[in-house]
Amino acid sequence: MTPAAVPAIGYSQLVERIKHGDGMAHVPLEGSWELTYRCNLACTHCWVNLPAGDRRARQRELTGDEIDRIAGEIVDAGGLWLLLTGGEIFLRPDFLDIYRRLKRRGLLLTLYTNGTMITERTADLLAEYPPSLVEISLYGITPGTYAAVTEVPALERCLRGIRLLRDRDVKIRLKSVVTTANYDEFLDIAAWVKREFGLRFRYDPNINFRKIEGREGTAPARVRVPASQVVALDQALDAETDDLRGTYQDMVDKARQGIDIRRGSGYVFDCGAGLNAYHIDPYGRLTSCMMVPSIGYDLREGSFREGWDSFLERVVYLKKTRTTRCDSCAISGNCTGCPGWSLLEHGDLEEPVDYVCDVNHGRAQAFGAGELISTIRMKGAPVHG
């Protein structure tokens, strides 16, 4: 008898099925975990960094055993993808041990790092037990610009870390945040990444306010680049691929066909936070999202399952309390604003954030979707600006 053929599907299709196959299943499929807020660099835009030698912070951090115990509970609850970030993860002397234990739990790991503390030993271990991806921030491509962003002259160390991983075929992606300190060099950074790796790199102009308890504040916003300059950069970097232009053109096409392209629902969170996604801070506070520190659960006091279950009422079913201009916005599908942004910027989960709004409007105008800005209105909603 011929065995029945097993249908083969690609990895991205599989991921799509896992994430969306069972619409509303409350499973913590993907998470992020800040292992420390301490960092060896001191980026002017940073929302979370504490000095590397901050002893109080270090003492409060979860231990390797605590992390391993929580990771076991996450896996039991259905966890699969996990992002490890900071601060700087490689600043923890026990990082490689933690990494090995999380790998043993079967989690699919992505690492965020500034790359400057990657040694041969680290690179060898990552080559032997590969993560899904290592994303390295490259804040400049000349020593002066790099140090202007990070306040530490560490460009060479960063490039060394990148090369150590690349030489061992560890999968990496380079990225950067656009700030007033590296704006003039940004096209050169992109060109360098393309020359060295044949890749474009991910960049983000969106800079949030600081979130660390007791040290919240607007300081990072001082290095935000004005929206018009962000859009000029987008146009230069998108010219070859038209990726960003394509997303706006799709919206125009759909709107012309009469399809309602507005994002959103009656719920505050429509992004999967608390439904399929979670976050853990260095001290064991479980939240639904990295940007929403105010709705949390202490994993030193109870189990992951208890905290996760509490998010159904506290996050997932949270209804909007009012109408804002976002409800009538026809370009909301491309907006990077979200309840987390609103909370950090205004202390309110629903208040629109002017900066992301300006960037999205500028992009819509620049990429041929200006006609959408004033076409769709929701009855009774405030007029979209």
Ligand SMILES: C[S@@+](CC[C@H](N)C(=O)[O-])C[C@H]1O[C@@H](n2cnc3c(N)ncnc32)[C@H](O)[C@@H]1O
């Ligand atoms: C907090 S860092 C942690 C990992 C590592 N230290 C690094 O720099 O990549 C993670 C990412 O967040 C970015 N980031 C830092 N402060 C930010 C802010 N205020 N708004 C948006 N992104 C920020 C960093 O530039 C980096 O790309």
Ligand code: SF4
């Ligand atoms: S390297 Fe990362 S964590 Fe450190 S200060 Fe810069 S952005 Fe923040």
Ligand code: SF4
């Ligand atoms: S572009 Fe402005 S109005 Fe539209 S969704 Fe974003 S913040 Fe809201």
